[in-house]
Each structure stands twice: as structure tokens, then as C-alpha cells.
Amino acid sequence: MTRYAVFLRGVNVGGITIKSADLRETLETLPVSDVKTLLASGNVVCSSDLSQLDLKSQSEHALRQHFGYVAWVVVLPAETVESIVAECPFPADDPGLHTYLTLFSDPEVLAEFVDFARSIDEPVHSLGTIAVAWQAPKGGTLESPLNAFSNKARFKSATTTRNLRTMQKVLGALRA
Template identity: 55%
Template sequence: MDSYAVFLRGINVGGINIKMADLKTALKACPFSGVKTLLASGNVVLQSELDAKHVKTEFEKCLRKSFGYDAWVVVLTAARVAQLVDACPYPADDKSTHSYITLASDPAMLDELFEAGEALGGVDQVRLGPEASAWLAPAGGTLDSPFSKLSAKARYKASTTTRNLRTLIKVRDAAADLQS
């Protein structure tokens, strides 16, 4: 049985509100075990006999059926989340900047987003792998940063989601707890 981290896109913002207790209840009908939600921003760790592709399919189907919205998630193995956290060259805690990792279920869309960020200029970003890139935003100005506005475009909605590095550290640790 493998451990996974599932990152929901766009919940508890923009009118799609899901209580984590309700999400956990809905997921009981899925082929998952050890389900644990983290924070209210849509982070879940779980175990399953399914591979990552099928965890994604089942999870999205559950969200659509239970909560009635066009749901998208990014699914990574627990081991891959740990690798991405370790590979991030930016600090988890810094008073002047915030470190983010954008995760993607479609590497081609992340390629496009990364290249668009490069074209913007002034974006401190690094590619961590085919499914992730890390970037910095000024403290207190994340939502107003040009790259944040770019990554929020509808074009990227179905395939990418962004998390603060501190959140990914919490997800990594929770997924590791599932394995022990």
C-alpha cells in the first residue's frame, strides 16, 4: 500500500467551501485508508492500493459527486513530496519573502507556466522536476505578485495548484506518519 498526498485546487476560496470533516466523510466511500486532512486549504494524505493516476481519478469523482463542483487535484507519492521539499532552494521561514511550490498534474502546463514566468522577468523561480517548480514572492505581496496573478489564470486551473513551502513540510510530515 502506497502513501499519497492529494492537493485540491481552489477550495475554500471563490465560493467553493468544503469543511475538512465533510471531505473526510465523503472519502470513506473511496478505496483509501488512513485519510487525514491538513489545514483548510485542501491538503490530504492517504494510503491506497491504487496508483497515483487512479487515486486522482477516484478522488476527483468523489469531489464532483459529493460537493457538486468541477474538481481537480494533484496527486503525488509521499516520497515525491519529501524529495520536492528537500530540493527547494528557498527558505521555509523568511521575513522578507514567502516560498511557494507550484504542483502540476500536467507537466506541459507547468512548462508553459514556468516559461511565462521567465518572460515576465523579476520572478525568482526554479524547476524542481516535471511536476513542480518553486518560486518566491515578497512577504505581504503574494496575491499581487505578477507570477501569482499569472498562475491563477483559468488556463492553469485544471492542472496546477500552489502551496507555501511550510504547508508542504506539514504534508510531508503527515504522510511520513502514515508510513510509520
């Protein structure tokens, strides 16, 4: 059985509100166990014998059926979450900056994100083919060109972004 983190994209923003209890109950209809939601922002940890790809597919289907929206998730095994959190070169707490990890389910989209960041001289750090670490000034995340780029409609099926502190909490829940 593998421990997984399931990261939903775009919940509790833009009119799509999902209560943690409803999210947990929906995912518990899948072949998973030990389901736990974190921070009311679309973060779930669970255990399953499903493959990463099958858990992604089944999670998206269940969310679409139950909540009636076009759901997209990024699913990562616990070892991958641990690796990207450990390899992030930026601090979780900086007085002037937020550190983000944009997670990818498509390596080609990650490469396009990195190419864009470099074209505008934004410092990014690739964490394999799964994530990119970057920073934005506190209070300026929504205006960040990297945030705007990752929010393009064509990337919604392959990306989601989390604050590094959130990722650390997810990792703690995976280890529990």
C-alpha cells in the same frame, strides 16, 4: 500500498467551502485508508493501492458528486513530496518573502509556467516535472504575476500552489 498527498485546488476560497470532516468522509468512500486532512485548505494524506492517476480521477469524481463543484486535484506519492520539499532552494521562513511550490499534473503546463516566469525575470526553480518553487513578497502574493498566471482558468485542471511551510506539514503527516 502507497502513501499519497492529495492537494485540492480552490477550496475554501471563492465561495467553495469544504469542511475537513466532510472532505475526509468523502475521500473515505474511495479505496483508500488512513485518510487525514490538514490545515483546512484542501490537503489530504492517505494510503491506497490505486495508481496516482486513478486516485486523481476518483478523487475528482467523488468531490464533484458530493460537493457539486468542478473539482481538480494534484496527487503526489510521498516520495515525490519528500523530494520536492528537500530540493526547494528557497527557505521556508524569510522575513520578507513567502516561498511557494506550484504543483503540476501536466509537465507541459509546468514548462509554460517556467517560460512565463523567465520572460518577466521572476526567479523560479523547477523541481523535476512536478513542481516549481518561487517566492513573493509577504503581503504581495495576490499581486504576484506568477500567482496570476497560475490562476488562469486554463490551468485550473493541472495546478495548485502551496506555501513551503504547508508542504512541510503535509510531508510530516505522510511520514507519521
